[in-house]
Amino acid sequence: MTKLNRRAVLKGGAALAAGATIGAPTVWAQNIKDVTLRQFGTGVSNLNEVAQKVKEDLGFTLEMTALDSDSVTQRAATQPNSFDIADIEYWICKKVWPTGNLQPMDTSKIKNYDKIVGIFRNGKLTPESVIAQGTAPHTVGFTSGPDGKDFVAEESGWMTLIPTIYNADTLGIRPDLIGRPIGNWSELLNPEFKGKASILDISSIGIMDMAMVVESMGEYTYPDKGNMTREEIDLTIGIFTEAKKNGQFRAFWKTFDESVNLMASGEVVIQSMWSPAITAVKSRGIPCVYQPLEEGYRSWGGGIGLSAALTGLERDAAYEYINWYLDGWVGGFLMRQGYYSAVPETSKNFMSENEWGYWFEGKPATDVITSPFGDPLAQTGETRDGGSFFERMGSVACWNAVMDENQYMVRKWNEFIAA
Numbered sequence: 001m002t003k004l005n006r007r008a009v010l011k012g013g014a015a016l017a018a019g020a021t022i023g024a025p026t027v028w029a030q031n032i033k034d035v036t037l038r039q040f041g042t043g044v045s046n047l048n049e050v051a052q053k054v055k056e057d058l059g060f061t062l063e064m065t066a067l068d069s070d071s072v073t074q075r076a077a078t079q080p081n082s083f084d085i086a087d088i089e090y091w092i093c094k095k096v097w098p099t100g101n102l103q104p105m106d107t108s109k110i111k112n113y114d115k116i117v118g119i120f121r122n123g124k125l126t127p128e129s130v131i132a133q134g135t136a137p138h139t140v141g142f143t144s145g146p147d148g149k150d151f152v153a154e155e156s157g158w159m160t161l162i163p164t165i166y167n168a169d170t171l172g173i174r175p176d177l178i179g180r181p182i183g184n185w186s187e188l189l190n191p192e193f194k195g196k197a198s199i200l201d202i203s204s205i206g207i208m209d210m211a212m213v214v215e216s217m218g219e220y221t222y223p224d225k226g227n228m229t230r231e232e233i234d235l236t237i238g239i240f241t242e243a244k245k246n247g248q249f250r251a252f253w254k255t256f257d258e259s260v261n262l263m264a265s266g267e268v269v270i271q272s273m274w275s276p277a278i279t280a281v282k283s284r285g286i287p288c289v290y291q292p293l294e295e296g297y298r299s300w301g302g303g304i305g306l307s308a309a310l311t312g313l314e315r316d317a318a319y320e321y322i323n324w325y326l327d328g329w330v331g332g333f334l335m336r337q338g339y340y341s342a343v344p345e346t347s348k349n350f351m352s353e354n355e356w357g358y359w360f361e362g363k364p365a366t367d368v369i370t371s372p373f374g375d376p377l378a379q380t381g382e383t384r385d386g387g388s389f390f391e392r393m394g395s396v397a398c399w400n401a402v403m404d405e406n407q408y409m410v411r412k413w414n415e416f417i418a419a
Contacts, residue, residue: 035060035317041087042069043256044274044339045165045302049372050330058324060317068254069202076101076305085318086305090137090161091204091400093305097140097149097160102305104143104158109319112326115343120163120301121155125393134208134226134399137163137301161303162322163342165334168297168392172259172273176287177266183294185209185216188270189243198262198271199240201252203413205400208298209272210236212397216295226401230408237412241419252417256280263288275338278385283375290338292386296397303342335359336372340389362388 039046043066051062062085067075073092075082080101088096096102107113118124123131123138141163142156143149151160173182178193188197188209200206211225214236222232243249250268253259260280262268273290281288304325306318324330331341332350336359341347348356357363362384369378378384386392403409 031313032059032317035314036063037061037084037314037318037321038063038065038082039085039087040065040067040072040075040083041302042066042072042089044276045087045334047333049333053329054321054324057329058317058320060321062321069205070254080307081309084307084310084314085321086307087164087302088161088305089300089302089400090140091135091300091402093160093303094135094140094151094402095406096305097143097151100149101308102160103308103310104146104148104160105162105306105319105322106146107155107157107159109323110159110162110326111323112343112346115345116163116326117340117342117344119166119393120303120342125390129394132299132396132398133222133224134401136399137166137303141303159303161305162326163301163303164325164330165303165339165341166299166301166393167275167339168299168386168396169272169274170293170297170386171291172263172271172278172281173289173291174263174266174269174287175289177269182270182291185212185293185295188213189217189239189248191246191248193248193270195247195250196267196269197248198251198253198259198268199249200259200272201254201417203410204402204406205298205300206272207233207236207403207409207413208398208400210240212293212295212298214239216293225398227403228405228409230405233403233405233409233412237416241416244416244419279337279371279377282377283371283373290385292392292395296395297386297392298398298400299393299396300400333372336370338384340393344389358382358384360389362386362391 039062046064046066051064054062072088073095076086076088076096077099120137120141123136140151141159142152143158143160144152144156145158148158199209211222214220220235251262256277259273259277263281264284264286278288278290304322310318326343328346328350331347335347354366358365358369364381364383365378367380368376370376
């Protein structure tokens with residue numbers, strides 16, 4: 001396995017496999033154990049298991065802090081000296097990059113760069129793919145050079161974030177409590193679920209879920225859901241404010257744990273959800289489905305950014321960490337929760353044939369499928385909600401987005417939550 005070789009490389013003080021240039025490799029080996037990198041991001045991927053594995057495989061310490069998306073955005077934009085690594089989503093990058101708090105990253109130092117899926121490089125999953133609405137990752141993924149503060153359309157050799165994780169999101173449902181098929185986003189506002197529906201209270205994501213519902217209801221078709229006019233924002237939030245006043249929503253959640261508890265308790269039967277939250281509910285033995293919907297998925301992608309203040313040995317360690325991250329162990333760990341790795345093929349080495357078939361290829365499970373923590377999620381013969389990687393990521397209707405009218409949208413969103 002590559003992980004042993006990489007560990008041996010570091011312990012033996014040989015030149016860095018990652019391609020980072022260091023004058024004295026032996027100094028690296030001696031000092032690496034003294035390095036501590038401070039990483040923050042959302043609870044989605046800031047996992048203690050990853051920090052433990054980094055210590056084991058690479059020798060240095062990764063301190064992780066998990067925050068909600070809005071707090072992540074604020075910290076990355078206003079506290080550049082409080083972190084070394086920002087594990088953030090691409091829509092957050094669109095807000096943070098112009099501040100200059102992150103440094104452009106040299107793709108020649110990324111060992112598996114050529115294996116990164118097309119979504120992050122040119123926006124296309126396959127050559128025939130249509131690029132979805134919203135802030136598609138590749139549109140904010142590249143900058144013009146080592147001092148770039150801009151975004152450029154083509155692969156430039158300098159990335160804003162090194163992509164790590166992404167998924168196609170949809171509504172989570174409790175099939176046992178609903179008792180009939182659900183096939184459309186509009187069901188979120190169906191009066192049948194009055195008092196038992198929920199939407200997430202993160203404006204940049206929630207507004208996209210709202211737009212999917214509004215289009216599904218036949219109320220309006222957006223030229224670009226990811227960049228609404230003020231009139232479109234008013235229309236969208238107006239429809240949801242009316243539903244809220246009619247008692248449609250049980251709650252609004254900000255964190256992963258809140259969404260899990262709402263669903264597991266049965267207080268909510270249909271809501272905005274993230275894949276590992278579905279996994280967490282199912283691991284308690286409670287039926288929960290990440291429901292494929294006719295109108296397609298709302299997608300998101302995340303990556304690792306480096307603080308502009310990061311230099312020297314710490315920066316070299318950070319590049320080594322990124323290369324390790326894309327080498328497969330983390331990908332396998334995340335794929336078992338329903339996410340996708342930016343370099344899927346390396347994850348395959350850290351998954352059983354049954355797991356890879358179920359999570360990636362959409363095949364029926366040949367044995368029990370478990371979470372990374374050993375909890376059963378699917379039985380023999382079951383298939384993944386939504387099918388294969390290409391079926392799911394090929395049905396993306398929009399990406400989480402930051403609009404030109406973002407400030408107006410946030411103000412209107414806050415009025416909706418307070419209504």
